[in-house]
Amino acid sequence: MKQFLGKRAVASAVSLLGLVVLVFFLSRLTGDPTDLYLPVDASVESREQFRELHGLNDPLVMQFVNYLGDLVRFDFGESIRRNEPAIDAVLRGFSWTLTLAVITMGLVTVCAITFGALAAFNVGGRFDRFATFVSLIGASAPDFWIAIVAIVLFSVNLGWLPTSGTGTVWHWVLPVAVLFIRPFGLILQVVRGSMISALQSAYVKTARAKGVGNRPIIFVHALRNAMLPVITVIGDQAAALLNGAVVVETIFGFPGVGKLMIDSILQRDFTVILAAIMVTAFAIFLMNILIDIAYAILDPRIRY
Amino acid sequence: MKLRTYLQGTALALVAALPAYAQDSTVTVVLSEELDILDPCESSRSNVGRVVLQNITETMTELDPDEGLMPRLATEWEDMGDGTWRFHLREGVKFHDGSALDAEDVAHTLVRIKSEDIVCEIGAKFFGGIDLTTEVVDDTTIDITADPAQPILPLLMSTVTITPAEAPLDGHMEEPMGTGPYVFDEYRRGQDITLSSNPDYWGETPEVTGATYVFRTDSAVRAAMVQTGEADIAPNIALQDATNPDTDFSYSNSETVYTRLDTTMAPLDDVRVRQALNHAVDREAFIGTILADGTELATGMTPPSTIGYNKDLQPYAYDPDKAKALIEEAKADGVPVDTEITVVGRINNFANVLETMEALTSMWREVGFNVDLQMVEVAEWLEHYSKPFPEDRGPEMVQAMHDNANGDPVFSMYFKYASEGLQSGVQDPKLDDMIAEATAATGDERAEDWSEVFSYIHEQAFDVMLFHMVGFSRVNERLDFTPSIKTNSELQLEQISFN
Numbered sequence: 001m002k003q004f005l006g007k008r009a010v011a012s013a014v015s016l017l018g019l020v021v022l023v024f025f026l027s028r029l030t031g032d033p034t035d036l037y038l039p040v041d042a043s044v045e046s047r048e049q050f051r052e053l054h055g056l057n058d059p060l061v062m063q064f065v066n067y068l069g070d071l072v073r074f075d076f077g078e079s080i081r082r083n084e085p086a087i088d089a090v091l092r093g094f095s096w097t098l099t100l101a102v103i104t105m106g107l108v109t110v111c112a113i114t115f116g117a118l119a120a121f122n123v124g125g126r127f128d129r130f131a132t133f134v135s136l137i138g139a140s141a142p143d144f145w146i147a148i149v150a151i152v153l154f155s156v157n158l159g160w161l162p163t164s165g166t167g168t169v170w171h172w173v174l175p176v177a178v179l180f181i182r183p184f185g186l187i188l189q190v191v192r193g194s195m196i197s198a199l200q201s202a203y204v205k206t207a208r209a210k211g212v213g214n215r216p217i218i219f220v221h222a223l224r225n226a227m228l229p230v231i232t233v234i235g236d237q238a239a240a241l242l243n244g245a246v247v248v249e250t251i252f253g254f255p256g257v258g259k260l261m262i263d264s265i266l267q268r269d270f271t272v273i274l275a276a277i278m279v280t281a282f283a284i285f286l287m288n289i290l291i292d293i294a295y296a297i298l299d300p301r302i303r304y
Numbered sequence: 305m306k307l308r309t310y311l312q313g314t315a316l317a318l319v320a321a322l323p324a325y326a327q328d329s330t331v332t333v334v335l336s337e338e339l340d341i342l343d344p345c346e347s348s349r350s351n352v353g354r355v356v357l358q359n360i361t362e363t364m365t366e367l368d369p370d371e372g373l374m375p376r377l378a379t380e381w382e383d384m385g386d387g388t389w390r391f392h393l394r395e396g397v398k399f400h401d402g403s404a405l406d407a408e409d410v411a412h413t414l415v416r417i418k419s420e421d422i423v424c425e426i427g428a429k430f431f432g433g434i435d436l437t438t439e440v441v442d443d444t445t446i447d448i449t450a451d452p453a454q455p456i457l458p459l460l461m462s463t464v465t466i467t468p469a470e471a472p473l474d475g476h477m478e479e480p481m482g483t484g485p486y487v488f489d490e491y492r493r494g495q496d497i498t499l500s501s502n503p504d505y506w507g508e509t510p511e512v513t514g515a516t517y518v519f520r521t522d523s524a525v526r527a528a529m530v531q532t533g534e535a536d537i538a539p540n541i542a543l544q545d546a547t548n549p550d551t552d553f554s555y556s557n558s559e560t561v562y563t564r565l566d567t568t569m570a571p572l573d574d575v576r577v578r579q580a581l582n583h584a585v586d587r588e589a590f591i592g593t594i595l596a597d598g599t600e601l602a603t604g605m606t607p608p609s610t611i612g613y614n615k616d617l618q619p620y621a622y623d624p625d626k627a628k629a630l631i632e633e634a635k636a637d638g639v640p641v642d643t644e645i646t647v648v649g650r651i652n653n654f655a656n657v658l659e660t661m662e663a664l665t666s667m668w669r670e671v672g673f674n675v676d677l678q679m680v681e682v683a684e685w686l687e688h689y690s691k692p693f694p695e696d697r698g699p700e701m702v703q704a705m706h707d708n709a710n711g712d713p714v715f716s717m718y719f720k721y722a723s724e725g726l727q728s729g730v731q732d733p734k735l736d737d738m739i740a741e742a743t744a745a746t747g748d749e750r751a752e753d754w755s756e757v758f759s760y761i762h763e764q765a766f767d768v769m770l771f772h773m774v775g776f777s778r779v780n781e782r783l784d785f786t787p788s789i790k791t792n793s794e795l796q797l798e799q800i801s802f803n
Contacts (some may be wrong), residue, residue: 006575031683039348040690041726043432043721053623081340083476084493092493148524156528163528164520164599166495179550192435255338263338 001296003287010287016278020071023277024064024270032056033080054080067274076278077271079264086271090279093257096166097249098283101241101255104179109234112184115225116191117218123196130144131188139187147178147251164252175252179245183237194226209234227298235270235291239284273301316376331783333799334535336495336528338519344465345417345424347794354539354795355497355517360400361465361482364410365458367711369789370611373459377466377483378404383746387453391461393444395508399468400487407446411438414448421474430463430715440766455746456712463710479529485510485798494519499797510798527778534594536780537800539791543596544656545777556596557775557792558607558709563647563655563768564689564720565665568730572699574639578765580630581701582620584671585664585768592665594656601770604758605716606708607772607789611729612714612742612754617762619769627671647677650685650776651704653771661703664768675701689729702729705773709793713754714743721761730766 011056034050051057055066070077092178119131154174155163162171198204199222246258257276264272296302332594335351339443344361347353350681358366364378378391416437417427434454439447448662450457480488485500500514518535523542541773543576546552558639563581569579576605589598600608603617635641647668649661658679665677689702704727717739719725723732738760742753762769765775777787783802 035683036685038423039429040686042425042428044726046423046428049420053421053423080342083341083343083478089493096494114474148522151525153527155532159532163532163534164525165518165534217752250521251525253518253525259521 003290005044008285008289008292012282016281016285020068020274021064021275024067025060027268027270027273028060028063030265030268034155034271036267037081041059050125062095076275079272080269081264081267082269082272083168086275087279089272090257090275093255093260094275094279095178096282097245097256097258098252100126100172100175100179100245100254101238103177104241105183105234105238108178108180108183108237111180112187113191113223115229116188117195117223120192120199121214121218125234127194131192133244134186135185138181139189141181143178143182144247144251146181147174147248150174150178151251164254165254166254175245175254176249178252179241183234183241186237187230187233189222191226191230193291194229198222198226224298228295231291231294231298235287242283243280247263305403313622322588328417329512329802330516331512331536331797333795334518334520334529334538335409335539336521336523336526338661339491339497341363341476341686342488342491342497343424344467344480344482345426345474347465347471348425348429348463350540350793354479355499355676356482357465357794358484358530358796358798359486359499360480360484361467361486362433362484363464364393364461366414367459367462367601368724369711373462376462378458378461383446383455386449387451387457388449388533389457390441390445390447391458393446395444398504399483400481400502401468401783402504403468405468405483406443407438408438409448409469410448410466411440412468412471413464414744416465416467416473419473422476424466426463428666430460430710430794434447438584441722448515449465450530452655453744455744456714459710459712467745479705484514485802493649501554506796512797512800515797527769530651530778530780533780538778539787539795541775541776543780544787546778551778551781552594553777553779554774555771555777555785555791556600556607556609556789557596558789558794559654559705559773560602560607561660561703561705561770562602563606563770564704564727564729565765566697566702567698567766567769568729568731569697569699570664571634571639571641571643572645572701574634574637575632575764576630576642577639578768579620579626580671580677581668581673581768582635583623583627583630584667584673585770586622587619587770588665590660590663590771593769594659596776598774600704600795602769602772603762604713604769605706605720605761607715609789610708610754611712612751612753612758612761614758620765624671629652631639631672631754641672642674642678643699643702644674645699646697647703648685648688649677649679649702650689650705651681653705654702664703666760689694691760701768709789709791713757717754717757721757721766732766734766735760736765 005210006218033048038046038050041174055063076085079086079089082089122128151163156163162175165171204217204222206215243258245256246262247252249256249259261276264276327559335354337351339351342356344356347356362377364376366374366376368374377394377397379394380390384390393405393407399405417424418431435451436722439709441447448457454460460633465482485502485505487502489498489500491497497517523545524537527541529546530538535636565572565578567573587601591597601619603619604613606613631641647665661677668675688700689704700789708717719727719802721728721730721737722739741749742757745753775792777791779785782803783800784803
């Protein structure tokens with residue numbers, strides 16, 4: 001296990017470095033942040049002064065070497081636009097996104113597994129058809145549309161919830177609900193499919209023959225074996241959320257890392273782009289390792 | 305039993321935590337973007353201005369669109385000749401840290417906006433190419449000299465937010481500070497900014513005792529927040545969200561849309577071709593269809609409330625036959641009227657910009673022009689709009705929107721029309737002289753000179769002038785506040801009262 005973790009850490013570090021190189025040069029290909037920072041009628045001297053202050057006049061390779069040198073000391077640089085270090089802005093945004101992702105994925109996992117398992121138990125039954133219908137709608141509806149409709153319905157018309165923002169528990173209800181829908185639909189379908197094959201397997205038939213009750217058959221015998229593909233999909237969906245739930249963050253004015261990343265790309269705030277990508281990439285590497293460990297726990301045949 | 309008590313407790317806590325809706329004498333303003341920076345020297349940016357300008361940090365003078373230039377931190381000023389102006393400061397004014405405002409603070413501010421170690425937008429936008437020197441006469445008197453001389457220096461001072469002499473010259477201020485009626489409390493990044501009233505303010509105590517600013521990118525959400533009472537003012541909402549006549553206001557937002565012609569290149573160097581481009585456009589057809597009702601036809605680069613705006617000018621009439629005749633006439637004289645002209649539009653510049661540009665392009669094609677529309681992102685657009693222009697370019701028309709809420713055409717004319725102007729497509733020595741003359745003139749003569757400049761540009765059809773735009777605000781009915789042309793750049797809390 002230790003050896004496995006060591007290998008993974010090295011592989012992750014190499015990928016991360018590759019990512020830094022790629023993003024550093026790609027983002028600079030988009031152009032000069034000066035044009036976006038200063039007003040259209042700013043003088044040529046002001047533009048030149050801005051470039052000089054932010055080291056944008058140096059040769060690209062030298063900018064890169066300087067950047068790497070700072071990075072070794074965990075200095076991610078100052079944001080060009082914000083009056084603060086890039087990493088501060090990113091960690092602040094990431095903590096919001098992480099909380100949102102953990103709450104949402106926790107709820108999704110519990111609900112999707114429960115409903116998926118129950119749906120698989122009686123394939124074609126009323127509950128199965130209902131669950132499939134709901135999950136397909138959930139997996140296909142665009143989230144910006146759901147978000148706006150939810151605001152109009154629950155905030156404007158019914159007045160039950162705040163439209164957007166942060167501050168109280170109630171502010172979390174709509175963003176979590178909107179984010180919940182798609183992964184819930186997807187994972188429910190995977191659980192259902194995986195459970196159907198597990199329930200048809202020989203060991204379930206044996207259990208039934210021995211007179212084991214329905215509940216232990218579903219939740220003890222079949223579910224654990226059906227979980228491997230489910231874990232993979234949960235990992236994918238969680239990674240998507242960690243990258244930032246851009247649409248939801250934008251509409252609900254939620255100060256997460258996804259919106260920060262999009263804004264920094266549009267404004268060519270290079271240090272923030274790089275810091276945001278590194279932090280989220282690191283989190284995703286970490287999560288992948290956790291998933292690998294989960295495999296080993298669920299399936300005793302897997303050993304690292 | 306224990307569980308029940310716990311649940312009841314939780315329920316009570318949740319009810320208590322329900323959103324504290326905007327109430328009593330504080331207001332909540334919902335802005336369209338999170339603020340990157342809160343330094344007063346950046347307050348020429350719309351959303352920074354709406355928080356900082358005249359609320360936290362004040363200016364020496366202040367432009368009232370109806371009354372003209374008014375005193376603020378300076379009580380009076382006089383022209384001492386040779387580019388020098390003497391300003392007398394208001395006595396008894398204190399910064400939020402308790403220190404008194406004096407001439408040294410003003411001198412420091414003017415150094416700071418042009419500091420080499422930070423880029424301040426006020427300095428970059430309004431004082432590019434102008435050297436400022438100061439001489440402190442006494443605590444409340446200061447002489448400011450501009451080189452080249454600026455006859456409208458008092459007006460220029462209405463853009464400069466005065467900060468204390470302790471403000472750093474090599475970095476942005478962490479917290480905005482000034483002499484204004486409101487004190488900066490806190491910026492919870494990504495969430496909100498709060499201000500509260502300044503008990504030591506030199507002026508009258510305003511009705512609004514505090515403000516919270518929140519940020520929502522989506523216009524529909526901003527409008528919904530005012531509707532539900534979560535916010536009091538959304539200074540800027542989209543046309544399609546301005547649906548309630550009781551709360552939604554349209555206001556002239558000081559933005560002017562036009563198409564800049566590269567008059568140095570054939571066929572656009574021919575006045576008949578330029579006039580034909582103007583006669584080909586049915587301007588009225590846009591209003592109330594793809595552009596909002598209330599949009600005005602423009603005959604000049606600045607809003608009609610600007611000094612010297614020539615109200616006698618009429619927009620070019622929609623006359624396709626005349627346009628065709630002018631093209632024929634030019635063609636007969638050997639002007640290459642069939643050359644392809646590239647029309648460059650800026651994506652997301654304003655609502656329905658794509659539809660507007662497509663309609664314009666088809667109107668030009670209708671009369672026989674060979675035009676090709678390219679819609680590009682801001683950075684690429686800027687390469688066409690600002691000098692140096694690309695060397696290998698063909699004839700171009702660049703769509704742009706220009707904002708001048710500062711009351712004087714000087715903020716626009718040099719940049720847009722002088723031979724050396726950064727965004728000028730014109731090379732006309734006569735116009736250069738006229739602009740220089742108007743820039744140097746004072747009083748009534750200044751208004752007249754500018755009026756002639758507007759008239760000459762219009763006759764020569766140096767551009768296809770299009771529209772003065774309108775913006776929309778939603779204001780909660782509990783407030784007595786009417787958005788105006790200044791709402792585009794500031795939102796003075798002291799001007800708000802309650803119904």
